[in-house]
Amino acid sequence: MEDDRITLAHGNGGRFMRELIEDVFARHLGAAELDTQADAVPLALNGGDVMITTDGFTVQPLEFPGGDIGSLAVHGTVNDLAVAGARPMYLTLNAFIEEGLELALLNRLVASLAQAARDASVTVSAGDTKVLRRGEGGGLYLATTGVGVRLPGVRPSMQNIQDGDVVLVSGSIGDHGAAIMLAREDFGLRGDVLSDSASVHKLAAALLQFDGLRFMRDPTRGGLASVANEIFRATGLGVRFEASVPVKEPVQSVCDMLGYDPYYLACEGRVVAVIAPHQAEDAVAAWRHLSGGEDAARIGRITSSDKRVILETSLGGERFLEELEDDPLPRIC
Amino acid sequence: MEDDRITLAHGNGGRFMRELIEDVFARHLGAAELDTQADAVPLALNGGDVMITTDGFTVQPLEFPGGDIGSLAVHGTVNDLAVAGARPMYLTLNAFIEEGLELALLNRLVASLAQAARDASVTVSAGDTKVLRRGEGGGLYLATTGVGVRLPGVRPSMQNIQDGDVVLVSGSIGDHGAAIMLAREDFGLRGDVLSDSASVHKLAAALLQFDGLRFMRDPTRGGLASVANEIFRATGLGVRFEASVPVKEPVQSVCDMLGYDPYYLACEGRVVAVIAPHQAEDAVAAWRHLSGGEDAARIGRITSSDKRVILETSLGGERFLEELEDDPLPRIC
Numbered sequence: 001m002e003d004d005r006i007t008l009a010h011g012n013g014g015r016f017m018r019e020l021i022e023d024v025f026a027r028h029l030g031a032a033e034l035d036t037q038a039d040a041v042p043l044a045l046n047g048g049d050v051m052i053t054t055d056g057f058t059v060q061p062l063e064f065p066g067g068d069i070g071s072l073a074v075h076g077t078v079n080d081l082a083v084a085g086a087r088p089m090y091l092t093l094n095a096f097i098e099e100g101l102e103l104a105l106l107n108r109l110v111a112s113l114a115q116a117a118r119d120a121s122v123t124v125s126a127g128d129t130k131v132l133r134r135g136e137g138g139g140l141y142l143a144t145t146g147v148g149v150r151l152p153g154v155r156p157s158m159q160n161i162q163d164g165d166v167v168l169v170s171g172s173i174g175d176h177g178a179a180i181m182l183a184r185e186d187f188g189l190r191g192d193v194l195s196d197s198a199s200v201h202k203l204a205a206a207l208l209q210f211d212g213l214r215f216m217r218d219p220t221r222g223g224l225a226s227v228a229n230e231i232f233r234a235t236g237l238g239v240r241f242e243a244s245v246p247v248k249e250p251v252q253s254v255c256d257m258l259g260y261d262p263y264y265l266a267c268e269g270r271v272v273a274v275i276a277p278h279q280a281e282d283a284v285a286a287w288r289h290l291s292g293g294e295d296a297a298r299i300g301r302i303t304s305s306d307k308r309v310i311l312e313t314s315l316g317g318e319r320f321l322e323e324l325e326d327d328p329l330p331r332i333c
Numbered sequence: 334m335e336d337d338r339i340t341l342a343h344g345n346g347g348r349f350m351r352e353l354i355e356d357v358f359a360r361h362l363g364a365a366e367l368d369t370q371a372d373a374v375p376l377a378l379n380g381g382d383v384m385i386t387t388d389g390f391t392v393q394p395l396e397f398p399g400g401d402i403g404s405l406a407v408h409g410t411v412n413d414l415a416v417a418g419a420r421p422m423y424l425t426l427n428a429f430i431e432e433g434l435e436l437a438l439l440n441r442l443v444a445s446l447a448q449a450a451r452d453a454s455v456t457v458s459a460g461d462t463k464v465l466r467r468g469e470g471g472g473l474y475l476a477t478t479g480v481g482v483r484l485p486g487v488r489p490s491m492q493n494i495q496d497g498d499v500v501l502v503s504g505s506i507g508d509h510g511a512a513i514m515l516a517r518e519d520f521g522l523r524g525d526v527l528s529d530s531a532s533v534h535k536l537a538a539a540l541l542q543f544d545g546l547r548f549m550r551d552p553t554r555g556g557l558a559s560v561a562n563e564i565f566r567a568t569g570l571g572v573r574f575e576a577s578v579p580v581k582e583p584v585q586s587v588c589d590m591l592g593y594d595p596y597y598l599a600c601e602g603r604v605v606a607v608i609a610p611h612q613a614e615d616a617v618a619a620w621r622h623l624s625g626g627e628d629a630a631r632i633g634r635i636t637s638s639d640k641r642v643i644l645e646t647s648l649g650g651e652r653f654l655e656e657l658e659d660d661p662l663p664r665i666c
Contacts, residue, residue, distance in 0.1 A: 013555025013599075014657025039550060040386035040417035042483065047380045053373035054425035054478060056463040092387035094427070094476035126478070130389040133664070138469045143427035143476030145387060145459070150375065187591035217372060222346025266346075278514025331466070 006101045011131025015318025021129060024107055025095075028114040029124045031144025041125050043090050048149030051086035053077060057142040060331040062109060064183040066175070066195030067268070069142055070113030074221065075199050075268055076286025076333060077146035078120045082204035083216035083271060085156050086148035088120055093127040093144055098137035109140065119197040122146070138331070153208030158234045160214040165240065166280035167300040170203050170271040170293045171196065172246040173224050178254045180332055193250050198269030203293050206286045213283070219272050220333055225263040225321040227272050228309040231302070233323075241321075243314045245299045263311065263321055266332045274302060339434045344464025354462060357440055358428075361447040362457045374458050374493070381482030384419035386410060389474040393664040395442060397516040399508070400601070402475060403446030408532050408601055409553065409666060410479035415537035416549035416604060418489050419481035421453055426460040442473065443512030451560065453532040455479070468575055477527045486541030491567045493547040499561050499613035501634040503536050503604040503626045504529065505579040506557050510598025511587045513665050522556045526583050531602030536626050545609025547617070552605050553666055558596040558654040560605050561642040564610075564635070571639025574654075576647040578632045593612035595642065596654055601664045607635060 010018040057073045067075075078088040093113070097106065117124055155177050175196040182193055200218060207213050219227045228239040246253075247262045255262050269292060276284050287293030309321040342349040390406045411421040426446070428644075430439065437501030450457055508529040515526055533551060540546050552560045561572040580588075580595045588595050602625060608616050613631050642654040 009659060011554075012659075013553070013559050016658065017554075018656075039413040040384040040419055040479070040481070043383045045378075045383055045386055050376040050378055050383065050480075051373040052376055052425060052459050052480065053421065054427055054459045056427040056429055056476065058429065058463045058465060071354075077534065086373055092385060092478045094389040094478075096389055096391065096429070096474055125387050126387045128388045128476075130391045130474075132471065132474075133470065136471045138457075138465065141429055141463075141465075143389065143461075145425045145478035146373070146386065147383075147480070148338060150342040216392055220346070221344075221350075226346050269629070309389065309524045316470055323351075324345055324644060326345075326350065 004103050006097050006099055006103065006106065008131055008133065011129065017129065018158060024110050025127055028110045041320050043147060045149055051081055051148050051150055052145065053080040055080065057333060058138060058331050059180065060138055062105065062139050064177045064195055067194065068109055069140060069195035071116035072268060072333060073142040073144045073196050074113055074116035074120060075197050077144040078122060078199045078201055079218040081146045081332050082149040082201040083218050085208055086150050086152065088122045088146055088148045088201055088233060090125045090147040091117060091122050091144050093124050093131045094142065095139040096137055097129060098132045098139050099134040101139050106264055112293055120201055121208055126313060138237055138321040149206060150222055151208055154211060154213045156213055156216045158215050158231060160276050161231060161235050161237060161302055163237060163302060163304040164277055164304040165214055165274045166277050167285055167302065168201065168273045168275060168280060169245065169297060169299050170287050171295040172248045173176055173261030174249065174251045174255065174265035175249055176268040177223065177332055178251040181254060181258060181289050193254060196269035198292055200269060202269050202290055203271050203287055206235060206290060207283055210275060210279045210283055212279040213223050214274040216273045219270060220266045220313050222266060222324050223264040223266055224272060226324055228321060229323045232309055238303045239300060239309045240303050240306055241300040241311045243312050244297055246295050246297050262325055268333065279300035337436050339430050339432055339436065339439065339464060341432055341464055341466065344462065350462065357443050358460055359596050361443045365627035370498060376480060378482055384414055384417055384483055385478065386413040387478040388413065388432045391471060391666060392513065393471055393666050394516050395438065395472050397528055398512045398526065400530035401442055401445050403442035405451035405530050405601060405666060406475040406477045407428060407446055407453060408530050410477040411455060414479045414481040415534040416551050418487065418541055419483050421455045421479055421481045421534055423458045423480040424450060424455050426457050427464055427475065428462045429470055429474040431465045431472050432467040432473050432577040452535055455538050471641055477639050478624060484538060484541055487544060487546045489546055489549045491548050491564060494564060494568050494570060496570060496635060496637040497610055498547055498635040499605045499610050500632055500635065501606045501608060501613060501617055502578065502630055502632050503533065503620050504628040505581045505584065506552065506600050506603060507584045507588065507595035507598035508581055510556065510665055511584040515587060516592060526587060529600055529602035531625055533602060533625065534603050535623055536604050536620055539623060540606055540616055543608060543612045544617055545612040547607040549604050549606045553599045553601060555657050556597040557605060558597055559657055560640060561654060561655045565642055567629040571636045572632040572633060572642045573636050573639055574644045576645050577630055579628050579630050597657055601666065611640060620642050
């Protein structure tokens with residue numbers, strides 16, 4: 001048995017599994033809160049209105065410019081609670097670890113996950129590990145479930161969206177997708193593109209004070225275009241993007257070079273919001289005062305005249321953003 | 334693209350993923366409760382004391398005598414809540430699906446999961462799917478998080494265990510592990526051994542009325558011997574099993590033939606309980622009246638005289654059951 005790599009015996013319920021959980025998971029995640037001896041643990045929710053979400057993570061490579069699968073798992077789950085109007089409080093964590101994974105790498109990833117959880121003020125309250133045979137896993141898959149309590153203020157929902165509403169985004173789009181593309185060796189490219197992977201809970205909470213807020217979403221898999229198509233499918237209202245959608249220059253260059261469209265690339269630290277027109281400017285201003293919201297912008301509007309998702313190009317033309325079919329980039333999150 | 338198998342495009346956030354979720358997951362799991370358009374969903378918990386647990390499932394084969402990975406995922410998670418003294422209410426579901434998996438098989442597994450959830454009166458309230466590239470997954474991995482509310486009565490915990498307490502089991506041990514072994518082609522054996530995979534929430538709830546109840550656990554990975562070693566590690570008290578631990582004859586035969594020890598084989602529908610001696614017989618009687626508890630038995634005792642886990646053999650000898658090290662059987666759950 002190699003001492004520095006995961007073996008099948010780390011998954012068997014015996015001594016090696018206990019030591020793995022103690023030495024890696026409980027050590028980073030806080031043994032006091034992560035009771036490894038209990039089958040289920042109590043959550044202190046103080047009678048609040050409980051919200052729940054869940055997410056799986058399979059990103060390749062496990063570490064990428066601007067983040068890794070550990071912090072991404074926290075951000076992705078926290079963000080789903082945040083855009084639904086909840087304060088993220090607890091996470092559960094499932095780790096599917098491939099036989100042969102270096103323990104040093106696993107330690108880095110779990111430490112990063114623990115740091116992201118502390119940064120977002122969430123507690124990892126329950127966990128489970130399974131070991132997959134060599135070749136049966138991509139190094140590490142994670143699944144996280146997030147529990148939070150609904151914050152006072154608006155209850156954002158796609159059903160609230162009205163004709164004439166304005167669409168905002170909290171920052172540039174496509175950074176995560178482009179960073180993952182560049183991190184993959186098969187492209188043979190390197191650039192100064194970083195993933196935007198981050199918790200958006202402060203950005204989301206800031207918008208709940210606006211009574212004209214209709215809906216928020218973090219545009220992950222499928223990107224901004226997919227969020228817009230979901231809005232269209234759910235409401236029957238068109239979404240029209242103006243040419244002002246923020247895309248960083250190196251992200252656009254990567255897309256041009258490789259034939260990708262930034263509107264379909266995943267973000268992992270952005271919020272798309274739909275809001276009543278009279279509060280749009282104030283909401284953008286509120287975001288710009290917050291860390292991660294510096295590049296917030298008004299990017300489009302909801303319209304009953306269009307019955308699809310339309311992008312106004314910088315040359316004055318129009319382009320339809322259809323629902324995604326082919327996979328632009330597997331294992332992005 | 335083959336229409337009857339999973340493709341990478343089923344994981345991309347676009348049309349195929351939406352259709353997969355609508356046609357397979359939402360259809361079986363109840364579209365009304367599983368809101369596929371929301372990032373996070375509210376749970377109706379009525380201010381109860383909320384308990385949470387999480388589990389990953391990688392069993393091979395995906396279908397086995399007596400169960401499948403779908404129902405097993407429900408049972409495993411529901412059972413962790415049940416033995417902790419909670420009423421299971423909600424599940425979240427993560428599915429990691431390998432490219433190439435037959436849609437017909439996926440449908441059977443999700444339908445089985447949905448049926449098990451209905452049988453245990455739990456609602457699948459949130460879900461996520463990821464598609465893994467061919468060769469990067471074992472067909473299907475599942476991760477489930479369970480949320481419940483603490484039931485009135487005793488709060489079972491390993492820390493309550495006292496010298497002289499009695500150990501009970503709700504039925505025969507090793508059935509699941511033996512069934513999985515036989516279901517694997519490489520053994521070239523077939524028998525009439527069925528997995529015991531089942532929800533134990535009624536068995537567990539029945540024991541909460543006994544004020545002498547100390548602790549309950551479902552002996553999964555690592556089996557009865559591992560639960561006993563956890564008790565010894567946590568309390569410093571020995572565990573002494575009598576020769577009366579129920580093992581079905583075909584399970585014992587399989588173990589004898591293949592060199593396995595039923596005390597280390599996983600169960601997926603049993604409860605091990607520790608209880609004050611004066612209530613042991615009544616607790617066994619209560620279990621025997623319930624479905625799944627017909628073979629309940631008193632199997633051992635907690636003792637400060639022994640400082641390890643000891644099995645009394647039928648020949649009057651003793652055998653030490655050490656903490657598991659080598660993996661007897663990977664991918665058992």
